[in-house]
Amino acid sequence: MSSSTSEGAKGGSNHLYTVVLLGASGDLATKKTFPALFGLYKNKHLNANTHIIGYARTKMDQAKFEDHITKHIKTKSEEEKATLQKFLKLCSYQDGQYDTDEGFQKLEKRLQEVEKDSGATARLFYMALPPSVFIPVAKHLKKNNYKKDVTTRLIVEKPFGRDLESSRVLAKELGELYPEDEIYRIDHYLGKEMVKNLMILRFANVIFGSVWNRHSIDNIQITFKEKMGTEGRGGYFDGFGVIRDVMQNHMLQILTLVAMEPPVSLDAEDVRDEKVKVLRFIPPIQKDDILLGQYTASEDGKEPGYLDDEAVPNDSKTPTYAAATIYINNERWAGVPFVLKCGKALDQQKTEVRIQFKDVAGSLFKGLSRNEIVIRVQPGEAVYVKMMNKEPGLGMKTIISDLDLSYSSRFNDVVIPDAYESLILDALNDDHSNFVRNDELDAAWKIFTPILKVIDEGKIDPIPYAHATRGPKGVAEFVAKYGYTRSQQDYIWPQHSGSRAAAAGKDQKSPTKDDN
Template identity: 35%
Template sequence: MSFTADRLLLFGATGDLSQRMLLPSLCALHADNLVSDKLKIVGTARSDLDDTAFRNFAQDALNKFLPDYRKGAIDGFLKRVSYQALDANQTASFADLAQKVGPREDGLAIFLSTAPSLFEPTIAGLQASGLAGETSRIGLEKPLGTDLETSRHINDAVGTAFSEDRIFRIDHYLGKETVQNLLALRFANIMFEPIWNAQYIEHVQITVAETVGLEGRVGFYDGAGAMRDMLQNHMLQLLALVAMEPPSRFDPAAIRGEKTKVLRSLRAVGPADTVTGQYRAGTSGGNPVPGYADELGKPSTTETFVAIKAHIDNWRWKGVPFYLRTGKRLPRRVTEIVVQFRPVPHSMFAQRGAVAQPNRLIISIQPEENITFTLMAKEPGLDRGGLRLREVPLDIRMEDAFAGPQRRIAYERLLLDLIEGDQTLFVRRDEVEAQWAWIDGIRQCWAENHITPNPYSAGSWGPTAAIALAAKDSVAWHE
């Protein structure tokens, strides 16, 4: 059912995600008149606050995390906001929440960020209070389970109250401009799509590197690890966008259908194609930092680094390795996709001593949004010492190419799409289950082959085995 919600119910409204991302994003949408004047926002959490106390809380968060040029909109935005305390385990308390939400002329959008153990009681409460009707849709923030079985359990619980067309599973990477530009880059440029296959592409690298350690996420991270925290969701979504077939049209069903085909085509990973690690004490940004076990306060077998050599068993990508790596306490914060093309079949310049390097496309997602394509060009000169070729980068810096339009953080787009009902940038259930099935297979491989994390020093690029994983194919990680 198509509708633009006039009520937004924000679970976890006093949490870190709300302070840093959700409230600033909603205030930015308000400042730019992108949401209707009718939209009212109701926050809920366990904290015992009234409307005034929550508005003060929200104001503090906005003063801290909202850009200065938007702060003039804070007072007007806070008039949209109210609050209702809630214990999700008490079904009866949802009646008060429903009364606070009030009548919905157009519909209700729900943003649910909660512990996996609270999904069932929360859905039951929404259903019992009438907040899960046909004019309600729900956005689900990760984690959605810890494996395929628990993911199915959560999805089954949500599915008892919401049909699939009213469920919006959030992966905030899909809201990033450069991630969306993957579609434009591939399918709006004749120079790329005809060569976007195994005949012309040698390999693909996807890196998500963080410089931080636990940073207050001890309880969650030690139960998740790098595999569940990053690879299962963000990185597999990036892989699917890089590798999918051209959708027949730009709509949610077509795009998500093609992504699912890729995820179902992932080959099971063997022990020789995976490396796992855990950081020990080292340096970050020139400063000494403790090891993972020191931060945690106890020994742990949780991985903080994963590298995988993946294959997609379909016609387009036969024989093309996809190298994936993610980790904490690495030398720099970067998320990027590197598409390495094959060398030219014959170089006529070799007899003149010139070496032609293969072309390479680098799509930088964070901290800077940038697209670089390397071409070979002749160095200026009379060539008496021999002809020289050199790589020349063609850079498209998004902030320079689009200096006019305002850059937006991912949650601005995702919250607006949730309110308006556009599922294009959200993840379908069969996508999630295909991701978990592949990840569960890797974890089973680790268990059966007694693969445990290799130590690596904080501030390095991970265990040396990760370098060897690519080097045995004569590939070097892009750093």
């Protein structure tokens, strides 16, 4: 059993960590990081002596700090409420600036007090901070809080730069302070259950492995939809756009797991080696292979448009929607388009991978639809295979059916952990597998930086689309241009509740239109 975890927990590290959360007063820490840490504690994945220190510029006493970090922590029972009180006893707060030594010196004093009491031998610094202070904070941590005899881990939130040049500057400056094995660049999508399941689906199933190539697959779509616009973040978002916000990181990470070759082992570096190889086979995106959009007010006028945000310039061409086609020029994938689509203020919330196979050669039957494997990342985690089947009866009519693994029915007694829980635990267990390596980041920026330069120069006009619609006009034609064929038959994904749920008398879930 690892000393970094409580009794009965999984663990891969021999260290007891003290966790320092920098940016503790911000939204990310409040909404994601503290709830994730509580989840780990509640499920006995944190040692009972693990102390958590919040650090930020805001002045707060302990009572206000505890009230702040519990805003988004939900407890379902008296037992959980009691567990939360125990968790809060492990949390303390230190205010301080990000650009002077004084606050970090006070933090060091607090760290030494905690480590004396707990016996901790390692420090995990989680930088839930804006990119502008990454390097100043990293420098002050190295100067004031880095000890050669204490194991140190540094979690850095995205964005990791805004283009290849700025990313390299950030990597160089961080690399001069900390070795690569101490840096954990976090992309929370790599902690999502279905994303972590991709390697199992691919490399543990003969039925998938033998068809996972250009000979069988016609095209692959990766879709990321959000119903919300940029509410409250317009000023920040306008400096990045949807490609930097979602596509260059979350979606590209999913692509590498879908497309990579089998790694030599499950060792973190072997896995990341294969992801980097995929990225190096991808040429920069061309202007003809991208479509941009920007949302306007909803058709009923209730939801504002992007340019209605006072923090957004009236003439902004920043895209809130993007569809881009990527090619991987290796033996497995040559000629297969990977279409990445992402957008804000759309008609629904979902992330999925849709793998569409080629037409049946010399088919005996008319009106066939293509086979598809759909991997639903969120919400409603699922994997389903669309296949042709005989319609029951006396005739030989074909219909679309499915082989459906819906997590909510097949694993209805299992709670899927939050992505941040999973990734923080990986960092505590010294596992880099689901974090972004420096050369991986470099290869990713090479793909996107040329087209981002064109966009930043205002050379591509985004197509307007109304809030709460499917996206800009021309998306369907754009996808069709790269070979995607919509089903010739109407098909509704039923989201089966499963035999166990049906036997228990539970209601069937509502059908969901199977489209993208």
